[in-house]
Amino acid sequence: MSDLYIDGQWLAGEAEAMTSVDPARNRPVWNGHAASAAQVDAAVAAARAAAPGWARTSRAQRLEVLERFVALLKQHHEALAACIAEETGKPLWEARTEVSAMAGKLAISVQAQDERAGHKQSDLPAGRAVLRHRPHGVVAVFGPYNFPGHLPNGHIIPALLAGNSVVFKPSELTPWVAVQTLKLWDEAGIPAGVLNLVQGAAATGKALATHADLDGLFFTGSSRTGGLLHEQFAAHPGKILALEMGGNNPLIVEQVADLDAAVHDIVQSAFVTAGQRCTCARRLFVPQEAWGDALLDRLVAISARLRVGPPDADPQPFMGAVISAAAAAGLLAAHEGLIKAGGQSLLAMRQLDPNTGFVTPGIVDVTALGDALPDEEHFGPLLKVVRYGDFDAALRMANATRFGLSAGLISDDAERYAEFLHGIRAGIVNWNRPITGAASSAPFGGIGDSGNHRASAYYAADYCAYPVASMEAERVSLPATLSPGLDFFA
Ligand SMILES: NC(=O)c1ccc[n+]([C@@H]2O[C@H](COP(=O)([O-])OP(=O)(O)OC[C@H]3O[C@@H](n4cnc5c(N)ncnc54)[C@H](O)[C@@H]3O)[C@@H](O)[C@H]2O)c1
Ligand SMILES: O=CCC[C@H](NC(=O)CCC(=O)O)C(=O)O
Numbered sequence: 001m002s003d004l005y006i007d008g009q010w011l012a013g014e015a016e017a018m019t020s021v022d023p024a025r026n027r028p029v030w031n032g033h034a035a036s037a038a039q040v041d042a043a044v045a046a047a048r049a050a051a052p053g054w055a056r057t058s059r060a061q062r063l064e065v066l067e068r069f070v071a072l073l074k075q076h077h078e079a080l081a082a083c084i085a086e087e088t089g090k091p092l093w094e095a096r097t098e099v100s101a102m103a104g105k106l107a108i109s110v111q112a113q114d115e116r117a118g119h120k121q122s123d124l125p126a127g128r129a130v131l132r133h134r135p136h137g138v139v140a141v142f143g144p145y146n147f148p149g150h151l152p153n154g155h156i157i158p159a160l161l162a163g164n165s166v167v168f169k170p171s172e173l174t175p176w177v178a179v180q181t182l183k184l185w186d187e188a189g190i191p192a193g194v195l196n197l198v199q200g201a202a203a204t205g206k207a208l209a210t211h212a213d214l215d216g217l218f219f220t221g222s223s224r225t226g227g228l229l230h231e232q233f234a235a236h237p238g239k240i241l242a243l244e245m246g247g248n249n250p251l252i253v254e255q256v257a258d259l260d261a262a263v264h265d266i267v268q269s270a271f272v273t274a275g276q277r278c279t280c281a282r283r284l285f286v287p288q289e290a291w292g293d294a295l296l297d298r299l300v301a302i303s304a305r306l307r308v309g310p311p312d313a314d315p316q317p318f319m320g321a322v323i324s325a326a327a328a329a330g331l332l333a334a335h336e337g338l339i340k341a342g343g344q345s346l347l348a349m350r351q352l353d354p355n356t357g358f359v360t361p362g363i364v365d366v367t368a369l370g371d372a373l374p375d376e377e378h379f380g381p382l383l384k385v386v387r388y389g390d391f392d393a394a395l396r397m398a399n400a401t402r403f404g405l406s407a408g409l410i411s412d413d414a415e416r417y418a419e420f421l422h423g424i425r426a427g428i429v430n431w432n433r434p435i436t437g438a439a440s441s442a443p444f445g446g447i448g449d450s451g452n453h454r455a456s457a458y459y460a461a462d463y464c465a466y467p468v469a470s471m472e473a474e475r476v477s478l479p480a481t482l483s484p485g486l487d488f489f490a
Helices: 037-056 059-075 077-088 092-116 150-162 175-188 202-209 223-234 259-275 290-304 325-340 367-372 391-398 414-423
Strands: 004-006 009-011 017-022 027-033 120-123 128-135 138-142 165-169 195-197 216-220 240-244 249-253 281-287 344-347 362-365 382-388 406-410 428-431 465-472
Touching: 004 037, 004 175, 017 077, 017 175, 027 077, 027 175, 037 128, 037 138, 037 165, 037 195, 037 202, 059 077, 059 092, 059 150, 059 175, 077 092, 077 175, 092 150, 128 150, 138 150, 138 202, 150 165, 150 175, 150 216, 165 202, 175 195, 202 223, 216 223, 223 240, 249 259, 249 391, 259 281, 259 290, 259 382, 259 406, 281 290, 281 391, 290 344, 290 362, 325 344, 325 362, 325 382, 367 382, 382 391, 391 414, 406 414, 414 428
Parallel strands: 138 165, 138 216, 165 195, 216 240, 249 281, 249 406, 281 382, 362 382, 406 428
Antiparallel strands: 004 009, 004 195, 017 027, 120 128, 128 465, 344 362
């Protein structure tokens, strides 16, 4: 039975039964059991026992294992993409880009480690100053369901490269992708205990996050869960906590020469991955003038004919299903709630089948709600439109959020972008580009309730190791000049 991977062994979970359902076809793709508290304990103990040995290996030795994993990812690219597509409902074209991003992570992490957590040495009048980085020890990695391969991998690769051992808990909605990925690690020859897998939902998460023998936790998920973890870790300032969380991301559009190009970037920002990216545009600010009306007409027309369908459909859909039929129903309820609160539906969201996660994009004009617009992340293809009079008002409303992950401006005016860049509060700020699709070669993180100032991607090297600064000399010697009042020669 392959539910859990602890100390190099595949084990059956001893806690509650779990079933992972393909949201496009409403059929189970994986059945298993969650880890019991004792099994979480065993995973942490295995990681602890393996930690000193893994930390003592050279980077070259660690790289050998990591490179074998990447080679296996490339070899099994299509099979893993199919598994991601089936378990999440995202189209195959997109699942393929997810596996490619996983394979690309190692080279970027090596470069990032060299630049941000590398070895530095300089001469001192007596001896030398040396900067080294040490792994924390045992870290937990928590993954979300929307990128079940790429986002946990974005913590695991740099953590292992730095010499940490890891206990990974994937989302309870995507256990199968985690199992398939761990099989590749096993085949790559990851030493027993260095990387462990425990399955389960919040109870398993709590058992792991509160484990006394963890040195740190790297989390990607909702702000709600991240906030709980932050409270737990507040009592342990010595443990490292990296939180990558959600957003209520604004996109401001001004009148531009190419209306279709603007619509393209809005659609790509709001609806890619069926709106299930942390960076997706949730609030679109549109000028209150005739050009704004024309933009919205075109946006509605293009969005209404976005192809929505199963992951393996030919031709491929733009969007697949959201993660579950329940998530689809929740999005419909959110859409309905906005209308009840005074919003005007521009494009009604529809659930194509109550047993699946297929929903069509929804667009609601929420201008009338004003300050009463809830500052919430609706994690799906639901775009809220706010009409604005002048840019200052748009910027003020764009910043009226507790989050601060991504933000964008569509404008042909460079001075306007300078103003936007200066005024907007977010960790990812784009100009005339979609606000989704961030590069792994840049830092990735947000401010406010979107993160805790420990950006991931290129900056993951920072939270995977701590710096050790040394002053060193080959032998002890009396300084040429002694401190005042110190006499060795009387
Ligand atoms: N900033 C980023 O990099 C980023 C990337 C992807 C997704 N996200 C965010 O993630 C969310 C979607 O993912 P999700 O729904 O899987 O997130 P989630 O917070 O529900 O779950 C994330 C992980 O935390 C675990 N968990 C849940 N409750 C827990 C608890 N009480 N204690 C310990 N662990 C617990 C889950 O089992 C899962 O492994 C969205 O809000 C999205 O914006 C952020
Ligand atoms: O859902 C959240 C992630 C969205 C994605 N961001 C990245 O892939 C960041 C790069 C990395 O972690 O390597 C996006 O911006 O679309």
